[in-house]
Amino acid sequence: MPKNDSALGTPEAAARTSLTTRILAVNIFALAMLAGGFFYLDSYRSQLIDARLDETATQVRLIAEAYAVTPAEDRPKLLAKFGQVTETRLRIYHYPVPSVAPASIPVQFDSWSISPPTYQLRDPTQEEWQKRVARFLDRTIDVIVGADRPGQYADPDRDTLVAWPLAQQAMKVHGLVTDVERAPDRTPMILAAIDIRNPRGGGDILLSTENQRDIIRIVRAERLRLTVVLLIVVLVSVSLSLFLARTIVRPLRRLALAAHRVRLGRAREVQVPRLPERRDEIGTLARALSDMSMAIRQRIDATEAFAADVTHELKNPLASLRSAVDSLGLVKDPELQKQLIDVIRDDVGRLDRLITDIAEASRVDAELARARFESVDLGIMIEGLLTAREERGRNRDVRVAFARPHRGTAVVFGDGSRLTRVIENLVENAVSFSPPQGLVQVAATRDGDDVVIRVEDEGPGVPPEAREAIFNRFHSDRPEGEQFGRHSGLGLAIAKAIVEGHNGTIMATDRDNAPTGARFVIRLPAWSR
Known part of the structure; x- marks a missing residue:
């Protein structure tokens, strides 16, 4: 029973595809693993954001400590200076007692009120097409890698404590709280809030907001480098795959066509390409197939010659036997009849020996192969x-x-x-x-x-x-004097x-x-x- 590709360890799905497709599939799979570097970029971005959160937390603590020991009249200048140095926007919300409702606590101080803005939130609808393409790629890759989706950042219409859940949480835990949100143009916003308690009662909530646009620039720059490398590798890999498929598949097709012609037997002399310039396994296969076809041709020629020789050798005793049988019915002399019977007996013995030797000669190769x-x-x-x-x-x-x-x-x-x-x-x-x-x-x-x-x-x-x-x-x-046949x-x-x-x-x-x-x-x- 012939073995199929599955029995030989080749999956049926692979057996139904061409060798070129398999080579390309293997190389594209390797490229897909290289494309997994985009997952690394998401992890890299998360690490950058975590580092910035830690950095912001440290800054806010230092600012809060400086704020607590600075006289009240100097605090606005201090916060404005810190905001410019750290490129953040600092807000102060004062509550006299913790029981006051956050909705009734307005912003007491905003660093942008006495100093220029330290960042600008960009309207994505007003940016040029390159930025829109970049954001589309950001969204696509985030979906592919399953990136976290932070909340949307927006400045409140009425700036009160209740508009900032992070500030309320800091007030509730009496400490520092940080968070990450996303600006309209998908850049990260780092928020931090800390409760600065007053020993005499009440306290202040210091809220820091910062637009970390450089994180997006860094990630996009790395993604561009990775994309360029990936495209180069794709081009090289596909080119090498096609070259490899061409050097493998084309000679295999020539060999398969020649083997098919040998099987059909329509051409007396089918030349199986020997590919003498190939020194690899395909060259070895080509020469083996060529030698095999020559051996088959020689075996066929030998079989045909053997059949012709058998026909010729059988005709002589059969002709003698036919002549003796035909003459036996016409001869009445007992002595001549005895001679004809002897001739018939000798011809039958000769045919028996000949057929026995022919059978022996015809099956010797097959029996040796099974012995x-x-x-x-x-x-x-x-x-x-x-x-x-x-x-x-x-x-x-x-x-x-x-x-x-x-x-x-x-x-x-x-x-x-x-x-x-x-x-x-x-x-x-x-x-x-x-x-x-x-x-x-x-x-x-x-x-x-x-x-x-x-x-x-x-x-x-x-x-x-x-x-x-x-x-x-x-x-x-035969030697002289030996009986013929x-x-x-x-x-x-x-x-x-x-x-x-x-x-x-x-x-x-x-x-x-x-x-x-x-x-x-x-x-x-x-x-x-």
Whole structure:
């Protein structure tokens, strides 16, 4: 059952989106985290306001202490001077006894009455468009970050104690109270009120108001810097994302298109781009797909050639069989009928051997792919094979000698039954080509990281020009006098397929220091624990 993207750990939603979209999404997510700096600006603004509240509280306490020890006639000048230095507006509300209703207590002194105003509340409707845009951004960001919304500040029409809840609270707690409100143009207003008790009874409420416009300027300046940095990072990130997507997605699309054309099989030679200039994983993938498509093409060509060869090889015995069957009904001579029946029997046997070998050759690759390899001691395996041949009389009048290696020196990792088939084919060929009383020598030795198997005979040998062709399917070059059709020409082809399936090699050479004879050499990787 094929695994879907979810089974492989890829969410279904991501699997439905393109790779370009995913790359952009990942980078935009990182930018969103950078945009979280606006939350930091809100915290920074809150810290500035808290610092100004503490500073104002300290100033108001000092002013109240100075006010308490200053003669009454000098207090207005003192408050006016403090108001100019601290850029605040100072008001005094005198109450003779705490029981007096705040509504009946008017302002006794206002620092702006004898000195110029220390701040100006601006009408937002009269400001230029840049300020309106800035305030719109302030409101938008406040909504996004969930900033606190202080109350709206406005000077009362009738300036009495009851118009200032903060002053009433200071009077109630007999101490200092601070608060933050927002001016019409959204700038912070710092308010502080303190109760200055008179030892002889009654007291004064000192109210300080201050427009901290510079806090907005500082926050906006930091926001502008952050916005510029964010825009630059966005442009760079999006550009790099598009570049990355282009360098990844475009070659992947080319590979996918080529793979699709290979799947459709409409083009005989589909060139899968190898991307030799790429040295990354995509280049590795491209070359792997190209090699895979070439291997598939070669496998298809081999299959088609094999099918054509099978058709050709089957036609000969079938034609002979058809001719013998057709003639059998016309011949009345018992002797000729017996000869025709022998021909039919030989052709049926030949077809049986041919079909058996064809089936073996066609499934050897698939069975090797499913086989469970294990360590195989070739010395023990070959010794058992040759003993069985001797007991069954398979060697006829040919002597077979085996130089058995030390136990454990000729061990490979593979399928023992398949390797037995290889040695069986080579020994059978060597025996069939050997002269009467000839000698076939089999050896298995360790050579570095390989195990080398040699099978030598004293037959006519293999001509140099035929040493590659003998491993082709249905190539049959049999000794003189052998009955036709006893071999299918697939033995060495099967042996080569099995050896290569074990990552080994097989070749035919001349014997050393011998006038005749052939030597088949197999090299297999040695098994190491």
